[in-house]
Amino acid sequence: MIGYLHIILRLVIWFLLTANLSVANIIIGVCVALLLPHPRTAPGAVKDWLRALGKIVVAIPQAYVEAFELIFRPHTQEYITRERVKPRRSPGLIFLDIFLITFTPKTIVVKYHEDGWYEVHRVRQRQQ
Structure with missing residues (x-):
């Protein structure tokens, strides 16, 4: 089952990178x-x-909610936090964790440390 998930993840990444769903590109992506x-x-x-x-x-x-918040109420405070990677994560799951953090507009993973930490850059509204 996990082998199929790796292949599907690779195909999704291939199609996102190429942005082409022609028959030839699908065959190349599967290969x-x-x-x-x-x-x-x-x-x-x-x-x-x-x-x-x-x-x-x-x-x-x-x-989407965070994007509208950034548009209508700009966030001016920035900070970097460290988050622990969940134990026994495969490289594919670590990639999905980094994708999940980076997908939202207020956060981005700056660095992944091999000893099990992410450095995450966050923005927030200034506290009044």
């Missing part, structure tokens, strides 16, 4: 997704993948 090396680490549990994908679905409306 690239299958020929890329498979992860050597232990795969994440299906439950973790589904939970991460559920968080991304929830983040879509949150991103």
